[in-house]
Amino acid sequence: MKDMNELPLGIKQLFTSITYLKEGERVLIITDDDKREIGEFVYKYAKQFFETSMIVMPPTEGHGAEPTEAVTAALNNCDVAFGATTYSLYHTKARLNASKNGRLRWIGLQDYALHMFETGGLTADFDEVTRVVNRVAPFYKGNTFTLTAPGGTHMVCSIEGREPVLDHGTATVPGSASFPPNAEVALGPVEGTANGVLVFDGSIPHPLLNLIEEPITCTVKDGFITEISGGREADILRKMLADFNDPTVYNIAELGLGLNKENFLCGHMAPDEGSFGNIHIGIGKNLNFGGHVDSPLHLDMIIKTVTCNIDGRDIMKDGDLLV
Known part of the structure; x- marks a missing residue:
């Protein structure tokens, strides 16, 4: 061939x-x-x-x-x-x-x-995906980020001074990196500022978890997850993080908004992270997002059908893009 x-x-x-x-x-x-x-x-x-x-x-x-x-x-x-x-x-x-x-x-x-x-996000028109990511990026920054979702998520954090990190799903010039078919705009919250509740009801792309059957509720205080509750999957996550014996793994590191419409939640990392209308919260290492937490872990966890508001403006509402 x-x-x-x-x-x-x-x-x-x-x-x-x-x-x-x-x-x-x-x-x-x-x-x-x-x-x-x-x-x-x-x-x-x-x-x-x-x-x-x-x-x-x-x-x-x-x-x-x-x-x-x-x-x-x-x-x-x-x-x-x-x-x-x-x-x-x-x-x-x-x-x-x-x-x-x-x-x-x-x-x-x-x-x-x-x-x-053969199917899903890799079949997308990546020129169109790039246009969407570039259109959203200028709006995906500011001072205060508020995240809500029907599953019970409500978290507020500072994003002051943080610039969006873009993944178009492509890497076409030296120095570039991507994770196709993921496509996202992402921000690193300012360390110590995130407070509220995160309810993970989409997936946690990890061999022990993947598609979530029973939502996992995480309490967030001053930038760190302080409590994890739910069923069997919450127990797995709790033990997995505890086994690191390192407090940095609980750091709220990333707010990644999925923007590839061909993706769907399937228990695999790239399509799940880049699934349109959902957000993934990365925990642990945030060096790639303007932060200074060098953790042994970076784990992304997906929340479905989100509303993202920056300084009073809805960027996405109930999974629909407004910019």
């Missing part, structure tokens, strides 16, 4: 509108023992068109945990890297430094399933 039109649609999108890969560029595929099926699927097609290498490593212990030294070195010597791993490498120092220092375009494929290459 040497015709891109014969590729699975999602694979074709990865090589074209998502990365603008060109002949002669170097492709690196990073995978681990639990996601080799995804890594090898991308590798099978990438090697037909580009100089492609693949590294297999053990799964890291969680989102944001550093990869092996060999992966860190390889990231500094490629044009496009696909991270087909169990947990996200996006927030790692290895990825951040490679994006800052070199020519790297980073595409996170963590927590992928094969069906995602």
Whole structure:
């Protein structure tokens, strides 16, 4: 096969509108023992068109945990890297430094399933997705952020001085990074300012949780989750966070508004985070969002059908975009 039109649609999108890969560029595929099926699927097609290498490593212990030294070195010597791993490498120092220092375009494929290459968010028109993200971005900043949702969420925090971080689902220029089919505008709340209640009723993309059956209620005080209540899934989350034995994992780190209409909640990270009308609250590490909390964890948790208000203006109301 040497015709891109014969590729699975999602694979074709990865090589074209998502990365603008060109002949002669170097492709690196990073995978681990639990996601080799995804890594090898991308590798099978990438090697037909580009100089492609693949590294297999053990799964890291969680989102944001550093990869092996060999992966860190390889990231500094490629044009496009696909991270087909169990947990996200996006927030790692290895990825951040490679994006800052070199020519790297980073595409996170963590927590992928094969069906995602054929249906859902990867089939979106990414030019249109980019237009939507860019349209929302100027409105997604200010001083006071108020979040509500029908499930019982009501939280207020300061976003003063914080600039929106955009993920168009594409990485087309050196230094850029994305996590297709996610598409979002995100903000890092000012540390210590978030107060209220968060009710997670969508999903928590993690092998132990995924689609939420019984809502998880989290009390937030002065920037940290202080109490977690609910059923079996709340117990899993509570233990998972406690096992870190590190208070930073409870930090409210991110307010990420999903903006890809082709996505749907399915228990996988990229489509869930980028699902239109929902928000994901990231906890733990916030270095990528203008903050200074360097936590061993960055975990995103989704709330459905949200209303986001900044300084008295509704950006989204009951899941409908108003800007």
